[in-house]
Amino acid sequence: SLLSNQRVVQEQDQIMLIETNLDDVTGEELSDATQILLEKGAKDVWTEPIIMKKGRPAYKLCLLAAPTKSEELVKILFEKTPSIGVRQQLMNRKIMQRSVKSVKTRFGDIHVKYLSYDGFSKISLEHDELVDLARKNKVAVRELRNRIMEFVQNN
Amino acid sequence: SLLSNQRVVQEQDQIMLIETNLDDVTGEELSDATQILLEKGAKDVWTEPIIMKKGRPAYKLCLLAAPTKSEELVKILFEKTPSIGVRQQLMNRKIMQRSVKSVKTRFGDIHVKYLSYDGFSKISLEHDELVDLARKNKVAVRELRNRIMEFVQNN
Amino acid sequence: SLLSNQRVVQEQDQIMLIETNLDDVTGEELSDATQILLEKGAKDVWTEPIIMKKGRPAYKLCLLAAPTKSEELVKILFEKTPSIGVRQQLMNRKIMQRSVKSVKTRFGDIHVKYLSYDGFSKISLEHDELVDLARKNKVAVRELRNRIMEFVQNN
Amino acid sequence: SLLSNQRVVQEQDQIMLIETNLDDVTGEELSDATQILLEKGAKDVWTEPIIMKKGRPAYKLCLLAAPTKSEELVKILFEKTPSIGVRQQLMNRKIMQRSVKSVKTRFGDIHVKYLSYDGFSKISLEHDELVDLARKNKVAVRELRNRIMEFVQNN
Amino acid sequence: SLLSNQRVVQEQDQIMLIETNLDDVTGEELSDATQILLEKGAKDVWTEPIIMKKGRPAYKLCLLAAPTKSEELVKILFEKTPSIGVRQQLMNRKIMQRSVKSVKTRFGDIHVKYLSYDGFSKISLEHDELVDLARKNKVAVRELRNRIMEFVQNN
Amino acid sequence: SLLSNQRVVQEQDQIMLIETNLDDVTGEELSDATQILLEKGAKDVWTEPIIMKKGRPAYKLCLLAAPTKSEELVKILFEKTPSIGVRQQLMNRKIMQRSVKSVKTRFGDIHVKYLSYDGFSKISLEHDELVDLARKNKVAVRELRNRIMEFVQNN
Numbered sequence: 046s047l048l049s050n051q052r053v054v055q056e057q058d059q060i061m062l063i064e065t066n067l068d069d070v071t072g073e074e075l076s077d078a079t080q081i082l083l084e085k086g087a088k089d090v091w092t093e094p095i096i097m098k099k100g101r102p103a104y105k106l107c108l109l110a111a112p113t114k115s116e117e118l119v120k121i122l123f124e125k126t127p128s129i130g131v132r133q134q135l136m137n138r139k140i141m142q143r144s145v146k147s148v149k150t151r152f153g154d155i156h157v158k159y160l161s162y163d164g165f166s167k168i169s170l171e172h173d174e175l176v177d178l179a180r181k182n183k184v185a186v187r188e189l190r191n192r193i194m195e196f197v198q199n200n
Numbered sequence: 201s202l203l204s205n206q207r208v209v210q211e212q213d214q215i216m217l218i219e220t221n222l223d224d225v226t227g228e229e230l231s232d233a234t235q236i237l238l239e240k241g242a243k244d245v246w247t248e249p250i251i252m253k254k255g256r257p258a259y260k261l262c263l264l265a266a267p268t269k270s271e272e273l274v275k276i277l278f279e280k281t282p283s284i285g286v287r288q289q290l291m292n293r294k295i296m297q298r299s300v301k302s303v304k305t306r307f308g309d310i311h312v313k314y315l316s317y318d319g320f321s322k323i324s325l326e327h328d329e330l331v332d333l334a335r336k337n338k339v340a341v342r343e344l345r346n347r348i349m350e351f352v353q354n355n
Numbered sequence: 356s357l358l359s360n361q362r363v364v365q366e367q368d369q370i371m372l373i374e375t376n377l378d379d380v381t382g383e384e385l386s387d388a389t390q391i392l393l394e395k396g397a398k399d400v401w402t403e404p405i406i407m408k409k410g411r412p413a414y415k416l417c418l419l420a421a422p423t424k425s426e427e428l429v430k431i432l433f434e435k436t437p438s439i440g441v442r443q444q445l446m447n448r449k450i451m452q453r454s455v456k457s458v459k460t461r462f463g464d465i466h467v468k469y470l471s472y473d474g475f476s477k478i479s480l481e482h483d484e485l486v487d488l489a490r491k492n493k494v495a496v497r498e499l500r501n502r503i504m505e506f507v508q509n510n
Numbered sequence: 511s512l513l514s515n516q517r518v519v520q521e522q523d524q525i526m527l528i529e530t531n532l533d534d535v536t537g538e539e540l541s542d543a544t545q546i547l548l549e550k551g552a553k554d555v556w557t558e559p560i561i562m563k564k565g566r567p568a569y570k571l572c573l574l575a576a577p578t579k580s581e582e583l584v585k586i587l588f589e590k591t592p593s594i595g596v597r598q599q600l601m602n603r604k605i606m607q608r609s610v611k612s613v614k615t616r617f618g619d620i621h622v623k624y625l626s627y628d629g630f631s632k633i634s635l636e637h638d639e640l641v642d643l644a645r646k647n648k649v650a651v652r653e654l655r656n657r658i659m660e661f662v663q664n665n
Numbered sequence: 666s667l668l669s670n671q672r673v674v675q676e677q678d679q680i681m682l683i684e685t686n687l688d689d690v691t692g693e694e695l696s697d698a699t700q701i702l703l704e705k706g707a708k709d710v711w712t713e714p715i716i717m718k719k720g721r722p723a724y725k726l727c728l729l730a731a732p733t734k735s736e737e738l739v740k741i742l743f744e745k746t747p748s749i750g751v752r753q754q755l756m757n758r759k760i761m762q763r764s765v766k767s768v769k770t771r772f773g774d775i776h777v778k779y780l781s782y783d784g785f786s787k788i789s790l791e792h793d794e795l796v797d798l799a800r801k802n803k804v805a806v807r808e809l810r811n812r813i814m815e816f817v818q819n820n
Numbered sequence: 821s822l823l824s825n826q827r828v829v830q831e832q833d834q835i836m837l838i839e840t841n842l843d844d845v846t847g848e849e850l851s852d853a854t855q856i857l858l859e860k861g862a863k864d865v866w867t868e869p870i871i872m873k874k875g876r877p878a879y880k881l882c883l884l885a886a887p888t889k890s891e892e893l894v895k896i897l898f899e900k901t902p903s904i905g906v907r908q909q910l911m912n913r914k915i916m917q918r919s920v921k922s923v924k925t926r927f928g929d930i931h932v933k934y935l936s937y938d939g940f941s942k943i944s945l946e947h948d949e950l951v952d953l954a955r956k957n958k959v960a961v962r963e964l965r966n967r968i969m970e971f972v973q974n975n
């Protein structure tokens with residue numbers, strides 16, 4: 046698989062948090078902007094319901110960007126939303142070291158993330174892969190997750 | 201005073217709850233619609249942040265109307281928001297019996313609501329009146345509330 | 356077009372509101388369940404952030420169903436979420452009369468909904484169609500909406 | 511165990527939904543009121559963040575009560591919050607048939623709920639019992655849940 | 666007009682973000698504090714619904730201040746809310762260059778913001794001005810916005 | 821009393837804000853993690869409802885930690901939630917100077933916090949102590965608060 050054996054070694058890096066408050070955008074438009082920002086390379090995009098001045102219901106649109114991408118993403122944000130100004134902050138990230146392996150199970154192949162941080166380790170599965178496998182195997186997603194977690198821990 | 205000695209005797213009545221989900225309205229527009237619906241006679245209007253289909257951030261706009269006013273308010277809602285359909289439900293209200301009296305205090309006059317329900321009674325002050333009196337008396341709103349509550353309970 | 360000239364004449368019908376509170380489901384699972392319930396015929400599905408007993412962050416999952424479909428959708432909800440009970444309520448809907456026409460514009464064809472209610476009428480465009488046309492015409496979605504609204508109102 | 515072999519046979523009953531909007535209560539007070547209403551017999555109590563008139567941030571306090579308990583709970587709600595009126599609605603509940611059994615596992619005893627509805631069945635564990643057992647067995651809650659689910663399904 | 670021809674040339678500046686979590690304030694009080702902080706010079710003030718320790722429903726009150734105003738606004742925040750501590754962070758702002766012009770339209774005069782950032786430009790109208798003009802011209806706000814946007818783009 | 825006469829003299833210090841977005845955790849699990857992080861020394865922990873990519877309902881888990889504790893708390897957060905990465909930011913805190921005294925009242929002993937900042941001073945009572953005293957004295961919490969505030973201000 047594409048991702049197998051990929052390792053992320055460093056436990057810390059920096060990420061730009063970019064935020065803007067919007068009381069003049071619709072939910073449809075926010076959803077579109079989120080999708081485009083992700084396609085253009087944002088690491089994460091999310092919205093938070095807030096109450097702005099004059100008691101207006103509103104949303105805070107937030108995104109995380111690699112520092113080298115942040116200029117480009119701010120410009121896209123101005124193009125794709127009514128925002129006329131954003132605030133941003135370089136934040137430190139602490140991340141678990143990860144290596145991804147493709148694992149053969151009796152339900153099919155699945156990517157397993159092996160995560161570790163300062164002596165603690167855990168395993169993570171990709172939700173969308175589980176959903177696909179569950180559909181193919183006609184089994185509930187939660188049960189499939191349990192089975193694969195158990196298989197991986199015993200092998 | 202206009203409200204003094206007014207009594208609401210019944211403890212139960214009926215109210216129409218009207219709701220619509222909106223993913224194509226801005227916060228500014230929702231705020232305007234809320235204001236207009238209140239001016240046109242809605243008993244209460246509020247919004248709730250929700251997540252609609254396709255994961256869109258959205259708002260549920262809710263209003264309470266006297267049953268005889270609900271037809272008119274639905275039409276205003278269609279005129280003032282992008283909504284193309286609402287759902288509604290007649291609900292029972294349980295309300296505390298209330299009588300309002302204008303009370304003279306050393307901070308100025310204030311309306312006091314005397315509320316009772318099945319042997320339990322309490323007192324309520326109107327927030328906006330307190331804010332005005334607090335400003336005139338150059339005292340904190342909470343402290344003024346305490347003082348007036350104490351005065352009313354002892355007189 | 357499939358939808359052209361389709362008319363919805365009645366202004367009122369009934370819809371079943373079905374709700375369940377969930378503190379034992381993940382966002383990923385809620386999102387999946389929403390998608391499945393819509394595919395199986397729910398008229399609308401949405402989630403509301405709530406705070407449940409013991410102060411737990413939670414979600415209320417809500418859906419609207421045709422009364423004849425509600426039994427089937429409750430069963431799917433039990434199968435696809437951890438819910439072990441739902442509450443439901445038959446509500447009245449007030450809906451604008453609508454007829455849909457396919458309209459040729461210089462940007463391409465688009466479905467236009469003509470809506471009316473008690474003498475008031477308005478026009479609605481489907482957001483996803485606008486997004487597609489905007490991409491093809493390399494124009495901003497809001498500007499395209501304005502242009503088409505103006506074209507439709509003048510023709 | 512107290513709950514073993516207890517069965518809930520009916521699949522439908524009625525429940526009173528009681529709601530009030532509050533812009534004059536603190537979070538501490540809402541949390542207290544929730545706790546008291548549950549102690550006094552409410553089936554469920556929750557809060558929803560809303561935006562009330564004048565754009566005020568507020569909460570909708572909701573509770574479910576057996577119809578025979580609703581009068582008593584409304585009175586407690588009036589006593590323990592600033593509410594001066596509630597709206598209520600009798601709703602139908604669809605509930606999965608359930609029987610509870612105490613099951614011996616190698617991690618300790620745990621109550622298992624066997625749930626069924628129209629031919630579909632599933633199993634549910636009580637979260638707080640899992641948390642206790644996980645602490646005693648020095649194992650993660652999710653892993654313990656998986657192990658017990660697997661044990662129960664195979665026995 | 667006061668604002669005509671005013672230009673904001675710089676594309677970046679710094680703004681202080683000030684935040685405090687409150688579980689002991691009412692919505693009415695939060696709304697008042699928001700209003701006062703804006704009157705005293707805060708650039709923006711908003712609230713976010715959160716869940717605090719002990720599962721209490723609560724609000725995060727956030728404000729943006731010019732760095733030279735932040736000390737004064739923190740003191741006002743302590744005076745006007747129950748907060749006993751705030752956290753703050755100097756953030757960078759990226760803002761679109763703007764120039765404001767008063768434009769004569771057949772509906773009346775309106776201020777138009779011409780915004781640009783790194784070669785991208787857009788136009789913004791002030792919502793409250795639109796609402797006033799719409800009322801005077803007896804036309805829907807959205808339609809008026811469309812008409813004025815079209816007029817401005819063609820002139 | 822343990823806290824009497826304790827003084828916090830400094831008006832400023834630094835605090836680490838740690839955040840992670842979670843779409844794969846349940847409300848029950850979030851509530852548990854919050855409790856554990858507080859027990860392990862977090863200064864504050866809260867959750868915010870957000871909407872993540874693919875429109876998933878989710879929560880942002882936030883915590884404040886003394887800079888010397890932040891490493892340890894990040895590790896606990898990785899152990900007790902599905903998070904595989906956090907972002908963090910050292911923020912400045914502005915805090916009111918406080919001294920706590922145990923005060924004898926006719927309702928019982930209670931700790932009173934005397935707070936001051938740049939010439940402004942106020943008083944704060946601990947909510948949970950008030951709730952206990954109110955129960956013992958069979959009086960409403962709000963009324964007890966008023967009485968004690970008045971007593972403290974006059975003595």
Ligand code: NI
Pocket residue numbers: 093713868
């Ligand atoms: Ni937030």
Ligand code: NI
Pocket residue numbers: 171172844
């Ligand atoms: Ni995931």
Ligand code: NI
Pocket residue numbers: 201202203204302311
């Ligand atoms: Ni009067």
Ligand code: NI
Pocket residue numbers: 326327534
């Ligand atoms: Ni009020």
Ligand code: NI
Pocket residue numbers: 224481482
């Ligand atoms: Ni739509």
Ligand code: NI
Pocket residue numbers: 511512513514612621
């Ligand atoms: Ni038992």
Ligand code: NI
Pocket residue numbers: 248403558
């Ligand atoms: Ni709601």
Ligand code: NI
Pocket residue numbers: 379636637
């Ligand atoms: Ni549970």
Ligand code: NI
Pocket residue numbers: 666667668669767776
């Ligand atoms: Ni001007």
Ligand code: NI
Pocket residue numbers: 069791792
């Ligand atoms: Ni604006």
Ligand code: NI
Pocket residue numbers: 821822823824922931
């Ligand atoms: Ni003490």
Ligand code: NI
Pocket residue numbers: 689946947
């Ligand atoms: Ni407190």
